[in-house]
Amino acid sequence: MTSSNKVLTASCHCHSVQFTINVPITSLPLKVHLCHCSICRHTHGTPCTFHARLPSGVEPQFIPPSGLANLTGYKHATALSTRYFCSTCGCHIGDHIPDDGIWVISNAIFDANKADHGVWKFNTHLYPDSAPDGGLSALVSTVDEHHLELVSPKHFSEPIADVPQGDEANDKELLAQCHCGGVSFHISRPQAEFIASPAGQTWLSPTDQTKWLACMDLCDDCRLVNGTNVIGWMFVPVNHLSPNPSPDLLIGSSKAYRSTADVLRTFCRTCGATVFYSCADRPEIVDIAVGLLKAPEGAMAEDWVLWRAARASWPEDGLQYHAGFSRALIEGMKQWGTERGQLQDFVIP
Incomplete structure (x- = not known):
């Protein structure tokens, strides 16, 4: 039976x-x-x-x-x-x-x-x-x-669209903010000093040095600290954030969680939004959760971000966990990048 x-x-x-x-x-x-x-x-x-x-x-x-x-x-x-x-x-x-x-x-x-x-x-x-x-x-x-x-149901009383206005829509600074507003900071464009530095050669694309690199991540650790099948990360030097986070990467209502001995993550203690990822071997660079970005052009923030469309991070984790969704994302990213003439591939240290 x-x-x-x-x-x-x-x-x-x-x-x-x-x-x-x-x-x-x-x-x-x-x-x-x-x-x-x-x-x-x-x-x-x-x-x-x-x-x-x-x-x-x-x-x-x-x-x-x-x-x-x-x-x-x-x-x-x-x-x-x-x-x-x-x-x-x-x-x-x-x-x-x-x-x-x-x-x-x-x-x-x-x-x-x-x-x-x-x-x-x-x-x-x-x-x-x-x-x-x-x-x-x-x-x-x-x-x-x-x-x-x-x-697109019509029953929400709060606007479900995200259209930055006023000082949010700024070509020189990009606002990142959780839903409750307890975590809020601005990201600047790559500064000349960083572009000319050895780090700039690693963390910026030679094809467009006005944008930050980003990728989709399918790893198991990220999945279990977010509760979603995928997260997008944008890689930015800590000194390009305003206000600057504390040494433990706390801003406003954020809270820290060490997922491994070498990895520190933060999230908003009020609404739960993932904020930062940082690892010990590159402390000057912080991974910013792309879902926080308030970019006028949309959720992919293409005016600010150059996506690694050719591949996702940790595809083996995603394919083992849910092969159907992970394959769809990997292939969809490739098609999306090809249509834009930006089928980028680069190494994330």
């Missing part, structure tokens, strides 16, 4: 949050939507969120000593749901709508992806028009031979 339910197990990077969900087999696969609205991008720091609505009556069953006490909830003024993220490592686990008793869960933190490809179905892009360039929806159109529908 086969079970009528399937138990799925989830965990954040630091393992402070671990839980299972018990899903009826008849409800599988769970439909995953990629939400591109500015609220999701700025609460996560990622190109979009990866969420699946759980069937009615299904909710996380925390594995002791894990529990809601290990999570921080964030609910902004017009929200119907509360977003939860690990208070220690910042990993988003999903949203809870208490009036309906519904959980919308982050699919990227479940172990089921590695062994069972019938659990999730990448189904839709929500609010792909929230940024002028479409963001990640312009890169990924089909996953596991299923075409992702473009959907």
Whole structure:
């Protein structure tokens, strides 16, 4: 006799949050939507969120000593749901709508992806028009031979688009800010002294020294500290940020998490947005979560960023975890770069 339910197990990077969900087999696969609205991008720091609505009556069953006490909830003024993220490592686990008793869960933190490809179905892009360039929806159109529908519901009371205005729309400085505003800083263009330095030869493209390098990252560590299948990183010298972060990379409401002995990450302790990544062998360069950027041209910030479109970082992790999405992203990035005549490839030290 086969079970009528399937138990799925989830965990954040630091393992402070671990839980299972018990899903009826008849409800599988769970439909995953990629939400591109500015609220999701700025609460996560990622190109979009990866969420699946759980069937009615299904909710996380925390594995002791894990529990809601290990999570921080964030609910902004017009929200119907509360977003939860690990208070220690910042990993988003999903949203809870208490009036309906519904959980919308982050699919990227479940172990089921590695062994069972019938659990999730990448189904839709929500609010792909929230940024002028479409963001990640312009890169990924089909996953596991299923075409992702473009959907823009009209029920939000808060604007879901991100259109910088006034001093935000500045060609010399780019604003990076989390959703709650607790973390906010500006990024400058590459300065002449840096361009002429040995570091400039490493961290700038010889084809365009007005832009910073960036890549999409599929590594397991990033997935489990963000709660998403992919994150975009932009590489900038610390001295090109204003205000300058403290030696431990803290700005405003940010909090630090050391994911390994040599790697320091920060996230907003209020809304959970990923902010920085820094490693010991290149302390002068900080990786900035691209989902924080408020670029007028769109979520890919092409006026400021030169993307490594030829390949993603840590593709082996992504392909092992969820091959369908990772292949779609890798191939989509190549096509996107080719269409722009910018099929860039470079080494990230």
